[in-house]
Amino acid sequence: xxxxxxxxxxxxxxxxxxxxxxxxxxxxxxxxxxxxxxxxxxxxxxxxxxxxxxxxxxxxxxxxxxxxxxxxxxxxxxxxxxxxxxxxxxxxxxxxxxxxxxxxxxxxxxxxxxxxxxxxxxxxxxxxxxxxxxxxxxxxxxxxxxxxxxxxxxxxxxxxxxxxxxxxxxxxxxxxxxxxxxxxxxxxxxxxxxxxxxxxxxxxxxxxxxxxxxxxxxxxxxxxxxxxxxxxxxxxxxxxxxxxxxxxxxxxxxxxxxxxxxxxxxxxxxxxxxxxxxxxxxxxxxxxxxxxxxxxxxxxxxxxxxxxxxxxxxxxxxxxxxxxxxxxxxxxxxxxxxxxxxxxxxxxxxxxxxxxxxxxxxxxxxxxxxxxxxxxxxxxxxxxxxxxxxxxxxxxxxxxxxxxxxxxxxxxxxxxxxxxxxxxxxxxxxxxxxxxxxxxxxxxxxxxxxxxxxxxxxxxxxxxxxxxxxxxxxxxxxxxxxxxxxxxxxxxxxxxxxxxxxxxxxxxxxxxxxxxxxxxxxxxxxxxxxxxxxxxxxxxxxxxxxxxxxxxxxxxxxxxxxxxxxxxxxxxxxxxxxxxxxxxxxxxx
Numbered sequence: 001x002x003x004x005x006x007x008x009x010x011x012x013x014x015x016x017x018x019x020x021x022x023x024x025x026x027x028x029x030x031x032x033x034x035x036x037x038x039x040x041x042x043x044x045x046x047x048x049x050x051x052x053x054x055x056x057x058x059x060x061x062x063x064x065x066x067x068x069x070x071x072x073x074x075x076x077x078x079x080x081x082x083x084x085x086x087x088x089x090x091x092x093x094x095x096x097x098x099x100x101x102x103x104x105x106x107x108x109x110x111x112x113x114x115x116x117x118x119x120x121x122x123x124x125x126x127x128x129x130x131x132x133x134x135x136x137x138x139x140x141x142x143x144x145x146x147x148x149x150x151x152x153x154x155x156x157x158x159x160x161x162x163x164x165x166x167x168x169x170x171x172x173x174x175x176x177x178x179x180x181x182x183x184x185x186x187x188x189x190x191x192x193x194x195x196x197x198x199x200x201x202x203x204x205x206x207x208x209x210x211x212x213x214x215x216x217x218x219x220x221x222x223x224x225x226x227x228x229x230x231x232x233x234x235x236x237x238x239x240x241x242x243x244x245x246x247x248x249x250x251x252x253x254x255x256x257x258x259x260x261x262x263x264x265x266x267x268x269x270x271x272x273x274x275x276x277x278x279x280x281x282x283x284x285x286x287x288x289x290x291x292x293x294x295x296x297x298x299x300x301x302x303x304x305x306x307x308x309x310x311x312x313x314x315x316x317x318x319x320x321x322x323x324x325x326x327x328x329x330x331x332x333x334x335x336x337x338x339x340x341x342x343x344x345x346x347x348x349x350x351x352x353x354x355x356x357x358x359x360x361x362x363x364x365x366x367x368x369x370x371x372x373x374x375x376x377x378x379x380x381x382x383x384x385x386x387x388x389x390x391x392x393x394x395x396x397x398x399x400x401x402x403x404x405x406x407x408x409x410x411x412x413x414x415x416x417x418x419x420x421x422x423x424x425x426x427x428x429x430x431x432x433x434x435x436x437x438x439x440x441x442x443x444x445x446x447x448x449x450x451x452x453x454x455x456x457x458x459x460x461x462x463x464x465x466x467x468x469x470x471x472x473x474x475x476x477x478x479x480x481x482x483x484x485x486x487x488x489x490x491x492x493x494x495x496x497x498x499x500x501x502x503x504x505x506x507x508x509x510x511x512x513x514x515x516x517x518x519x520x521x522x523x524x525x526x527x528x529x530x531x532x533x534x535x536x537x538x539x540x541x542x543x544x545x546x547x548x549x550x551x552x553x554x555x556x557x558x559x560x561x562x563x564x565x566x567x568x569x570x571x572x573x574x575x576x577x578x579x580x581x582x583x584x585x586x587x588x589x
Contacts, residue, residue: 007052007055009035009036009041009052009055009056009435010055010056010057010058011033011035011431011434012033012058012061012430012431012434013033013035015030015031016030016062016063017063017065018065019065019066019097020062020063020064020065020066021062021063021064021065021066021114021115021117022061022062022063022114024062024066024100024101024104024114025062025104025106025110025111025114025115025430026430027106027229027426027427027429027430028228028229028426028427032424032427033427033430033431034424034425034427034428034431035428035431036428036431036432037355039354039355039357039359040351040354040355041055043351043354044432044437047467047469048437048467048491049467050435050491054435055435058434058435059434059435059436060115060116060434061115061434062114062115062117064117066096066097066100066119067096068095068096069096070096070119071096071099071119071120071122073094073099073124073125074124074167075124075125075147075167075168075169079141079145079147080092080094080124080125082141083125083127083138083141083142083169084127086127086134086137086138086141087127087128087129087130087134087138088130091127091128091129091130091175091176092125092126092127092128093125093126093127093128094124094125094126096119098126099122099123099124099125099126099170100119100122101126101155102122102123102126102150102152102155102162102164102170102172103121103122103123103162103163103164103170104122104163105155105156105157105158105159105160105161105162105163106155106156106157106158106226106426107157107158107159107160107440107525108438108440108498108502109160109495109498109499109502109525110160111429111433112433112438112494112495112498113495115433116495121163121164121165121558122164122167123148123150123164123167123168123169123170124167124168124169125168125169125170126152126169126170126172127169127170127171127172128171128172128175128176129171129173129176129177130176130177131176131177132259132261132296132297135171135177135261135294135296136261136266138169138171139261139262139263139293139294140263142168142169142263142554143263143550143552143554146552146554147168147169147554148164148166148167148168148169148554148556148557148558149168149169149170149171149294149554149555149556150162150163150164150168150169150170150171150290150556151170151171151173151233151237151290151294151295151556152170152171152172152173152174153173153174153194153195153230153231153232153233153234154174154197154198154226154229154230154231154234155174155229156226156229156230156234157234157238157521157523158441158520158525159238159517159520159521159522159523159524159525159526160523160524160525161237161238161289161290161521161522161523161524161560162290162523162556163523163524163558164558165524165557165558165559166557166558168554171294172195173193173194173195173231173233173294174195174197174231175195176195177193177194177195177296178192178193178195178196178197178200178231179192179193179196180192180196180204180212181193181297183208183212183214185208185212185214185215185216187271188218188301188302188303189256189271189299189300189301189302190204190205190212190218190220190299190300190302191257191271191297191298191299191300192232192297192298192300193232193233193296193297194231194232194233194236194294194295194296194297194298195231195232195233196231196232196233197228197229197230197231197232198222198223198224198226198227198228198229198230198231198232198235199227199228201220201232202219202220202223205217205218205219205220205302205305206218206219206305208305216304216305217304217305217306218302218303218304218305219302219303219304219305220248220254220300220302220303221242221244221247221248221249221254221303221385222235222240222241222242222244222245222248222251222254223242223243223244224240224241224242224243224519225243225422225423225425225426226426227242227423228423232298232300233295233298235251236251236255236258236286236295236298237286237287237288237289237290237295237521238287238289238519238520238521238523239251239252239286239287239519239521240519240520240521241476241483241518241519243340243342243422243475244339244340244383244385245476245519246331246337246338246339246340246341246476246477246478247337247338247339247384247385247386248303248339250476250519251286252283252286252287253301254300254301255282255286255298255299255300255301256271256272256273256282256299256300256301257269257270257271257282257298257299258282258285258286258295258297258298258299259295259296259297259298260285260292260293260294260295260296261293261294261296262292262293262294262549262550262555263293263549263550263551263552263554263555264548264549264550264551265549267281267285267293267549269281269282271299284545287521288561289521289522289523289556289560289561290555290556290560291546291550291555291556291560291561291563292545292546292549292550292555293549293550293555294555303386306385306386306387306388308388309385309386309387309388309391310339310383310384310385310391311383311384311385311391311392311394311395311412312382312383312412312413312415312416312419313381313382313383313384313395313398313399313409313411313412313415314379314380314381314382314409314410314411314412314413314414314415315379315380315399315402315403315407315408315409315410316349316367316372316377316378316379316380316407316408316410317372317377317378317379317380317402317405317406317407318371318372318373318376318377318406318407319376319377319378320345320346320376320378322378322405322406322407323343323378323380323405323407324343324448324451324452325405326380326401326402326404326405326407327341327343327380327474327477327482328448329401329405330397330398330401330402330477331477331478331479331482332479333397333401335393335394335397336384336386336390336393336394336397337394338382338383338384338394338395338398339382339383339384339385339386340381340382340383340415340475341380341382341475341477342380342381342382342418342473342474342475343378343379343380343473343474343475344378344379344380344471344472344473345378345455345471345472345473346375346376346377346378347459347469347470347471347472348379348471348472348473348487349377349378349379350374350375350377351469351471352379353379356414356417359374367408370408372408379410379414380402380407381414381415381418382398382415383415384398432489436491436492436493437489437490437491438489438490438491438492438498439487439488439489440487440488440498440502441485441486441487441488442486442488442502442505442506442509442520443483443484443485443486443517443518443519443520444458444483444484444509444514444515444516444517444518445481445482445483445484445514445515445517445518446481446482446483446484446513446514446515447480447481448480448481448482449481450481450512450513450514451474451481451482451484453512453513453576454484454509454512454513454514455472455484457508457511457512458470458472458484458486458505458508458509458512458514459472459486460508461504461505461507461508462486462488462505462508464504465490465501467490467491468488468489468490469487469488469489469490470486470487470488470489471486471487471488471489472484472485472486472487473485473487476518476519483518483519484514486505488505503571506526506529506571507529507571507573509529510529510532510533510572510573510575511573511574511575511576512575512576513575513576515533516529516530516533522560522561522562523560523561524558524559524560527559527560527561527562527565528562528565528569528570528571529571529572529573530561530562531562531570531572532570532571532572532573532575533575539562539563542561542563543563546563
């Protein structure tokens with residue numbers, strides 16, 4: 001007989017049934033799972049007042065199949081037939097499962113609706129274009145007949161970025177438009193179609209002598225946590241960032257040229273490394289989230305792939321203050337930039353050490369005796385990449401700065417452990433939500449001056465909800481500041497409770513004077529706060545660009561980037577850092 005101490009929660013470890021709601025909201029590989037270990041399980045019970053009985057049976061596991069009927073297509077038959085003729089009958093899908101698959105992303109709002117069996121805001125037809133010619137013809141037809149057009153890539157949006165609130169059609173670029181257009185080793189560039197997946201791009205580049213006929217191996221250097229299930233086009237239209245961005249840059253630093261199909265025109269930019277020919281069209285289009293047109297292809301800068309040169313390190317600091325100061329000094333040190341550079345605050349550090357099995361060990365005892373106390377200490381993990389001598393120099397300088405700020409080395413093994421699990425953490429979300437515990441994220445960008453204010457105020461709001469965990473880290477750093485990434489874990493009863501809490505966090509981010517996003521994008525979820533951050537003047541400029549490229553508003557309508565958001569849905573909180581930059585009066589010269 002199983003004793004209470006041996007109780008094992010009923011974690012779901014079987015692949016979800018085909019065409020089920022769970023197959024849509026489950027993260028990643030259907031056969032992959034990450035369930036809470038005993039330490040996290042014990043923490044959840046303690047934090048949320050739960051018992052073993054609460055984990056006896058999953059709630060709303062979403063095992064039911066998506067119904068064959070339930071939300072008929074509203075697209076007139078003649079339009080559906082004409083569009084199917086353009087892309088081929090086999091590439092025009094109208095069944096409810098496929099329409100739901102491309103209509104929902106990976107926000108907690110998406111997942112909670114799917115668990116409840118809620119089907120809304122989905123396209124009437126899914127099209128899988130085969131070529132640029134298909135994109136042009138489809139866009140022309142939809143513009144002529146005022147049919148809304150949405151674009152789906154890898155499906156990992158966490159901002160409701162491609163939710164088809166106006167019906168119409170969704171173009172699934174990942175089905176066919178995922179090829180290499182050209183590779184230029186002399187210029188160190190690769191041009192790929194927008195539906196190319198992250199893993200496929202890196203596979204081709206890492207093995208370039210065999211796959212591309214190159215002399216060297218290469219990397220794009222862009223590896224977000226969604227890397228395994230995101231597309232190049234998705235990275236670009238949301239201004240994404242990879243975990244190695246401190247060295248390789250965000251996606252806008254990697255993109256060299258683009259090819260867009262817009263309702264009124266084609267925009268094809270040149271792949272010069274730099275130019276002084278007026279405002280940068282590429283930067284206008286990067287981050288446009290499908291509102292101006294469809295990204296067919298992009299030319300990316302690539303770098304030599306030299307994993308044998310990677311230097312790994314980790315440090316434990318006595319306090320958040322010392323850790324922050326050390327990070328700033330590293331970024332402003334002018335000796336070269338690290339690659340991964342991730343600092344966890346005390347709450348995240350304590351949970352990380354618990355999950356890694358460090359808490360309660362002799363190593364933990366030694367840290368405490370040396371003044372690295374629970375609830376105060378902070379963990380930094382990082383790497384240095386590039387040329388061997390350069391990577392060694394950066395790692396050595398980072399160590400010197402960290403030790404000068406009272407840190408102790410935790411060796412590169414901790415970073416190696418983090419690397420091994422960095423793409424698997426999202427799997428944990430499904431297991432937690434099976435028992436009413438949600439884990440989600442919001443992130444922003446701050447200057448070094450505003451960092452502490454934002455960190456304090458946002459966390460104060462997160463903790464204003466009783467029994468809520470709020471882990472925070474910085475993972476993309478610059479000489480002028482960094483991002484702050486908030487991971488909150490809470491037990492919640494339903495979607496409306498979650499919406500209210502999430503809105504409060506976004507209010508707190510804006511009030512504290514941070515950006516509304518550093519790399520997730522805006523989509524429809526964060527759009528109500530956008531004008532409050534950038535100001536009416538800048539949003540007005542975005543609308544004018546939209547009117548030029550898409551005067552009939554067929555491209556991703558329904559509130560994305562606040563371009564057609566009704567006034568009553570706008571939400572603005574006065575920033576303690578001052579008025580939005582776009583609304584500030586000009587100083588006298």
